[in-house]
Amino acid sequence: MDKTGHSELVLYRRLLRQVTPYWPHLAALFLLNLLSIPLLLLTPLPLKIVVDSVIGSQTLPSFLQGFESVLSHSSTGVLVFSVGLIVVLAFLLYLRGLLSSLLATYTGEKLLLAFRAQLFDHTQRLSLSYHDTKGTSDSIYRIQYDAPSIQWIAVHGMIPFITAAFTLVGMIYITTRIDWELAMVALAVAPVMLFLTHVFRQRIGREWWKVKEFESLSMSVVQEVLGALRVVKAYGQEDHEKERFLRHYYKNVQGQVRLASISGVLELLIGLTIAAGTAATLFIGVHHVQSGILTLGSLLLVMAYLAQLYSPLETISRKMVDLQASLVSAARAFTLLDETHDVAEKRDALPVGRASGAITFHDVSFAYPGGPPVLRNISFDIVPGSRVGIRGMTGAGKTTLISLLTRFYEPTAGQVLLDGIDLRNYKLRDLRDQFAIVLQDPVLFSTSIAENIAYARPQASEEEIIEAAKFANAHDFIARLPNGYETQVGERGMRLSGGERQRISLARAFLKDAPILILDEPTSSVDARTEAVIVGAMVRLMQGRTTVIISHRLSALKNSDVLLVIQDGRLSAVTSVVPTAGGVEGEVMRPASEHGR
Numbered sequence: 166m167d168k169t170g171h172s173e174l175v176l177y178r179r180l181l182r183q184v185t186p187y188w189p190h191l192a193a194l195f196l197l198n199l200l201s202i203p204l205l206l207l208t209p210l211p212l213k214i215v216v217d218s219v220i221g222s223q224t225l226p227s228f229l230q231g232f233e234s235v236l237s238h239s240s241t242g243v244l245v246f247s248v249g250l251i252v253v254l255a256f257l258l259y260l261r262g263l264l265s266s267l268l269a270t271y272t273g274e275k276l277l278l279a280f281r282a283q284l285f286d287h288t289q290r291l292s293l294s295y296h297d298t299k300g301t302s303d304s305i306y307r308i309q310y311d312a313p314s315i316q317w318i319a320v321h322g323m324i325p326f327i328t329a330a331f332t333l334v335g336m337i338y339i340t341t342r343i344d345w346e347l348a349m350v351a352l353a354v355a356p357v358m359l360f361l362t363h364v365f366r367q368r369i370g371r372e373w374w375k376v377k378e379f380e381s382l383s384m385s386v387v388q389e390v391l392g393a394l395r396v397v398k399a400y401g402q403e404d405h406e407k408e409r410f411l412r413h414y415y416k417n418v419q420g421q422v423r424l425a426s427i428s429g430v431l432e433l434l435i436g437l438t439i440a441a442g443t444a445a446t447l448f449i450g451v452h453h454v455q456s457g458i459l460t461l462g463s464l465l466l467v468m469a470y471l472a473q474l475y476s477p478l479e480t481i482s483r484k485m486v487d488l489q490a491s492l493v494s495a496a497r498a499f500t501l502l503d504e505t506h507d508v509a510e511k512r513d514a515l516p517v518g519r520a521s522g523a524i525t526f527h528d529v530s531f532a533y534p535g536g537p538p539v540l541r542n543i544s545f546d547i548v549p550g551s552r553v554g555i556r557g558m559t560g561a562g563k564t565t566l567i568s569l570l571t572r573f574y575e576p577t578a579g580q581v582l583l584d585g586i587d588l589r590n591y592k593l594r595d596l597r598d599q600f601a602i603v604l605q606d607p608v609l610f611s612t613s614i615a616e617n618i619a620y621a622r623p624q625a626s627e628e629e630i631i632e633a634a635k636f637a638n639a640h641d642f643i644a645r646l647p648n649g650y651e652t653q654v655g656e657r658g659m660r661l662s663g664g665e666r667q668r669i670s671l672a673r674a675f676l677k678d679a680p681i682l683i684l685d686e687p688t689s690s691v692d693a694r695t696e697a698v699i700v701g702a703m704v705r706l707m708q709g710r711t712t713v714i715i716s717h718r719l720s721a722l723k724n725s726d727v728l729l730v731i732q733d734g735r736l737s738a739v740t741s742v743v744p745t746a747g748g749v750e751g752e753v754m755r756p757a758s759e760h761g762r
Contacts, residue, residue, distance in 0.1 A: 176495055183280060184319045190272040191319065197265040198328040202335050204258050209469030211247040211254075217462030219244045269324075273316040281312045284501055292507035293573045294534060302385035307501045310380070314494035322488055343467055344459055347446050351471050354442035358435055365431045370489035372424050377493055379417035386410045446471055508575055510593045517595035520584050522549040522680045522711030524570065529579035531565060539565050541734045543579070547727075552712040554725030561731040563715045567683055570713070571600050601679040603703075605686030607670035609658030614643055615650040617658070617669055621677035629676060637672035638702045639665070664699065671702050682712045700724075 184191065219240045288304045296304070340348040390397055390406045397406055450467060453459040459467070524547040531540040540562045547553050557563050568574050569581055572588050581588050588596060601621070609617050618633055619625045625633075630650065634640040642665055646652045658666045667687060674682065684703060704724055716722055730738040 173492060176492055176499070179499055180315060180318055180495060183315060184276060186279070187272055187276055187319075190268065190275070191324065194265060194268050194272060194320065195324050195327065197261055197268065198324055199331060200261050201258065201328065202332050204254055204261065205332065206335055206339060207250075208254055208258070209466050211250045212469065213462040213466040214247045215244060215462075216465055217460050219247070221460070221462065269320050273320040276319060277313055277316040280315045280498070281308055284308045284312055284498060287502055287504075290506060291504055293568070294507050295504060298534065300385055302388045303381050304501060305388070306381040306384050307498050311377070311494040311498040311501075314491040314498065317491045318488065318495065322491060326488075340467060340471070343463055344450070344453060347450055347453070347467055347471075350449055351442055351446045353445075354438045357438050361431060361434050361438070365427060366489050369424065369427055370493060372420060372427065373490045373493040376417060376420040376424065377497060379413065379420055383410065383414040383417055386413050443468075443471060508572055508593070511590065514592040515586065515590050517583075517591050517599060520599045520680050522599075523547065523582075523584050524681070524711065524713075525580075525582040525585070526566075526569075527580045527582065529569060529576045529581060531562075531569060531574065531577050538577075539734055540569075543736050545729060545736060545739065547711060547713070549711055550709065551727065552707055552714065552725045554722035554728045555713065555715045555731060556717070556722065556728060557731035562734045563731050564685060566731065567602075567685060567713065567715065571602070571683070572596060599679055600681050600683055601674035601677045601706075602683045603667070603670050603674050603685065603687050607658065607666040609654050609661075609666055609669060611654065611656045613648075613651045613653055614646075614669060617654060618650075618672045618676055621673055625676055630672075633672040633676035634669075636675045636702065636705055637668045638698050639668035639672050642668075667699055668702065671699065671706060675706055680710055682706060682710045684712065684714045684716070686716055687714075 285308055288308065337348060337352065340351065386406070386409055390410070397403060447468065450459065450464045454461055454464050526543045526545050529540060529543045530538060532538045543566065555563050555566065565574070569576055570588075572581075572593065575589070583591070583596070583599065610620070615627070615630050618630050622629075627650075631640060634643055634650075643650055643652070652660075654660050654666075654669075658669070661669070671687075687699060687703060707724065714722055714725060722728060728738075728740045729736060730740070
């Protein structure tokens with residue numbers, strides 16, 4: 166049983182189900198590997214023939230006696246045949262190896278791609294609360310570095326393991342036929358090797374768990390620092406972050422050294438065991454040659470088979486140990502797949518075409534897992550087509566309110582309704598199609614401007630993309646760029662200014678044409694001149710839509726019909742907004758405790 170609660174038997178069952186679509190490929194690979202057994206069994210045979218029938222005076226092996234006429238009854242003919250046989254066997258072995266390698270690579274990469282895609286898709290669909298708790302680097306590590314375990318176990322682990330077992334049986338049979346006493350002496354080391362493997366592999370498995378956790382932590386430091394590189398540089402903390410990385414990674418180094426030590430001791434003990442078996446077999450074999458029980462060629466054949474006999478035994482022992490690392494990774498990957506969606510879709514969920522935009526919060530409360538309440542007993546109504554502003558101090562719960570509306574989180578109490586129906590009764594995809602969101606820090610992807618605008622509607626035409634950019638006051642600056650709409654924006658859009666990124670985000674919202682618009686601090690990070698351009702675009706975007714605006718700036722709220730004030734997670738006031746020459750004024754409509762009740 167590992168730290169995730171998976172027993173090895175359960176892991177193997179899940180792995181078998183995972184590789185089921187690739188059984189034909191794996192079966193072909195297994196058959197190719199089985200072909201190596203007769204080829205390996207035949208490899209030492211030419212040496213025996215040369216020693217006994219060319220150098221010595223022994224008769225040819227029984228299976229060659231029918232070819233005496235072809236071999237011209239001469240030692241030269243037998244020698245030529247033996248040399249030719251060596252070349253033919255080598256060619257067949259390497260050809261089999263080439264085909265096996267190509268098929269193993271193809272099958273392994275297909276397996277890995279499918280498993281990574283499954284993990285990636287599942288991780289995308291996990292709720293934000295999971296990612297807030299776990300962080301993204303752990304999921305990235307499991308997708309990138311734990312997922313390949315399925316490739317190693319299915320292709321490079323189990324198939325060679327089973328092939329080695331078949332090879333071992335073949336070698337035992339042949340060696341026993343030649344000299345059963347030598348075979349028994351040689352096999353006496355097998356229980357010792359298997360016992361050593363059993364003792365060491367569990368300890369190795371525990372060490373691999375620690376190493377994987379340390380590697381994941383080290384990766385989180387790298388991702389965090391590179392994601393906040395401007396802050397690191399601004400405060401001159403490069404050396405500090407380097408020390409933090411080294412501090413985390415040094416634990417990984419210690420773990421790897423411990424693993425190398427344990428594996429090295431096991432290799433030493435297995436090597437000594439094999440050497441002892443080889444020495445005992447040689448000692449007894451020489452006596453058998455001297456007493457006439459064996460020919461010299463037969464002894465050489467037995468010693469060659471003995472090397473091949475110990476090779477699969479060593480392979481089995483090594484694979485059982487190496488398997489621990491892959492089983493640990495497989496368990497970690499399956500644990501990610503086992504994470505449940507906090508925001509689940511009902512089986513009988515309702516489809517949504519285009520909502521009218523009526524929104525109701527009825528006695529809604531919310532708290533993050535293990536944390537204090539963020540929102541308490543929030544109740545209000547938004548009529549279709551109205552513009553609602555939300556104000557409040559940082560941390561008051563404004564953005565959480567929007568996350569509940571888009572169903573990124575579930576309320577811990579109360580209901581959120583869209584057009585009179587609880588959000589939990591809608592299909593998730595359809596529900597989120599009702600919202601166009603413009604964030605304080607606009608999210609752009611490292612593709613072209615056109616692709617970023619069309620992110621919500623990838624099938625949009627070039628004319629529609631340009632029209633959306635014009636509505637967002639973005640077309641003019643895009644047209645001035647050397648590559649126009651094909652300009653690459655860089656990672657997170659950092660090749661563009663903040664105002665330019667925000668206008669592309671607005672163009673994306675125009676193109677989506679959703680009935681509900683959410684503007685989360687859309688002008689907080691731009692200057693007054695850029696704000697005027699963005700506000701002009703926002704006014705056009707609000708036309709005919711239910712709009713929710715979150716902002717600290719009264720200038721961004723001047724087009725609101727109603728203003729909600731959030732304070733310490735509670736709705737402290739609901740006011741009507743009255744435009745004035747200097748901005749906006751608020752007139753209290755009624756106490757929040759009465760609103761919506």
